[in-house]
Amino acid sequence: MIKCGRPRKGEESQSRDRLLDSTLRLFLEHGYGSVSLETVAKDAHVSMRTIYNQFGGKAGLFGAVIKRCSDPFVTVLLEDGTLEGQPEDALAAFASQFLYGITRPDAVRIRAILIGESLKFPDLAMQFYEQGPQRTLDHLRQFFARHQRLGYFAIMDPHFLAEQFLGALRGERILRLQLGLESTPDEAQINTWARQITTLFLQGCLTVRREK
Amino acid sequence: MIKCGRPRKGEESQSRDRLLDSTLRLFLEHGYGSVSLETVAKDAHVSMRTIYNQFGGKAGLFGAVIKRCSDPFVTVLLEDGTLEGQPEDALAAFASQFLYGITRPDAVRIRAILIGESLKFPDLAMQFYEQGPQRTLDHLRQFFARHQRLGYFAIMDPHFLAEQFLGALRGERILRLQLGLESTPDEAQINTWARQITTLFLQGCLTVRREK
DNA sequence: ATTAAACGGTAATATTTTTTACCATTTATT
């Protein structure tokens, strides 16, 4: 039996945190629609009333979980210095970090769930994208713009380049991961991919290159 | 009031078709979890009993809908001759068809729903992928292998090339489409993208090309 | 000390949804 009663000062958010932890874990495991609030309450040793006090209901709880997820997934991609150095190496390093981030099981699942529920939570989907992928995209766009001015890259819309590089990194594998048809790649696998994808992106696959 | 009673010979599948049509439309509009069988029955002018007779329940109905969706989405991508002609033009033509196919609202939605429900229907997700994306991937892989032997492409794993090209075509936009943050592109837009993406894929974006 | 706030636990309520049952009707089968 977990102690009940009004929480002590400084411990007001313990129930809230326990609740968010349990909710995230259960959602990741079973999906949004398959988890009942009763299950969540039991798992977090929290009363139903607390859920409604803190989040107003299932939708609010889902929103809070998603919001808490958005931040960590982006920060890891923006570690300072990742996009420094020679363009090729910088891109490959970024590619590794990005690939690692988006292939973690939790990240795959949370995006899958959000995609599935985006019709019911359009605002949440937008917030998620703006706080996560959007910021990564902006960063990468600036990187391309900067190195274009230095003459490294062909003159193309840097936003287009950034989108294409991210698309190349996601690749077809992400779909298989989202559908549960492929297992999580390890770090070595990711580094290999990152290098191959970066090379292909920079040099193309044509043997005879026409002059520009 | 729609006529009831045992269907005439040759009309046995009318109820079934009406049911699948309504189900698909309602799922696309509201998602799997938010549609009740009662709603479906009303919409299709079908009795609950017929649903259970034909499909055994909601899960079976979902499966039948997904299976019926898998085929059309792939056939359009494999029209004969799409991958013939000069490699660049062939790829660009394929790119247009592929992009058009995967950006149609229905295709985006059905994939989003399947991704969201893949935990509950792992077999269905696999069938969907094998009958749709997998076959497209195989076709494209053969294309790259063929043209590699003719000396057009760099010597790289043709499966890798095929995956990367599909990934480049999906791009970051697909995520925004799936999250409902972007509207469906029209044919002109798609053709522009197809050409740009193909060019970038073939030639890369580096200004100084190292010798191979 | 007393009161009020917030909690965990249980349970009751209300709503939704799945599933099953029944009836009249139409057609196939015999």
Next chain:
DNA sequence: AATAAATGGTAAAAAATATTACCGTTTAAT
């Protein structure tokens, strides 16, 4: 013609679930 099969419509039964209410407890606030 009689029977069986399959249907649409309604509704009832059953299950699940979201939501609200209540109780005893612990702590903060006064």
